[in-house]
Amino acid sequence: MGLPAASSTNCAVVTGASSGIGLALARELASRGYALILVARRADLLEKIAAEITAAHGVTVEIRPTDLSDRDQRGKLVDELFDRDIAVLCNNAGIATFGALATLDPAAERAEVELNAVALHDLTLAVLPGMLERRAGGILMSGSAAGNMPIPNNATYAATKAFVNSFCESLRHELLDTGVHITLLAPGPVRGETPDAEAKSFVDKAIPDFLWVTTEYTARVSIDALDENKMRIVPGVLSKAMSVAGGYSPRAMVAPIVGKFYERLAN
């Protein structure tokens, strides 16, 4: 059995829907007929995106401007979702910080943990009882290839993504035969348009253009994978290589090599 069909009573929720992979997931789900609830902080951007998606696909789009790292704001969304018929949840919002942990702003690091790990956990707990009762639904979690290995100078991010990867794949085995699908999206480098040479960041320059995958491709294969209830989707050659390297290389060997690369991202 696939994902629940889009209906007049159910909808799909996408967090981090104002840009990147989340925006592409929202468009992909709308193209498959799902009404949407879009979550991110920038209300003005969400309003524009909602209008654009409704015009393109004729679906209802609600917006919930929310700082998911804020427990009070998040709590309101959690309460609402508990009572709604959620066909699909894309737990996608996430941020990364770079640099030696002791040099970073402690409040920002804590907010990163709240967003990348605690919010994803809370939202899963909000939608899961209803999905289990209906014996239908799908949860896509945006983890990362970064969650498979130790990454000095990106410690909070790598640890939160290790949480996402492990949480998703652990929960999966509790959900077998329940009708609820759960899939881990564990990408390496993903971006929208290829930037012009002068607009390229350090990472854009370090990774050749042909190794990047697009947000649109990532969204399409991720929703296909969720529909088929695959365990993990790793889009692109580099992501797959990072997954294998992270999973099978000795961690003591990987850490200094990766840490050197990430040190450059802090500047």
Ligand SMILES: NC(=O)c1ccc[n+]([C@@H]2O[C@H](COP(=O)([O-])OP(=O)(O)OC[C@H]3O[C@@H](n4cnc5c(N)ncnc54)[C@H](OP(=O)(O)O)[C@@H]3O)[C@@H](O)[C@H]2O)c1
């Ligand atoms: N792109 C990649 O190469 C890559 C690779 C591996 C994993 N991932 C993971 O995939 C996910 C999406 O990545 P992306 O590159 O598409 O990200 P992105 O373009 O930077 O977008 C991040 C999204 O999260 C929202 N967000 C940030 N802080 C938030 C907060 N406190 N509360 C609510 N929403 C918040 C942002 O919207 P507002 O600013 O409007 O709040 C935005 O919509 C992340 O979890 C990321 O870790 C990405």
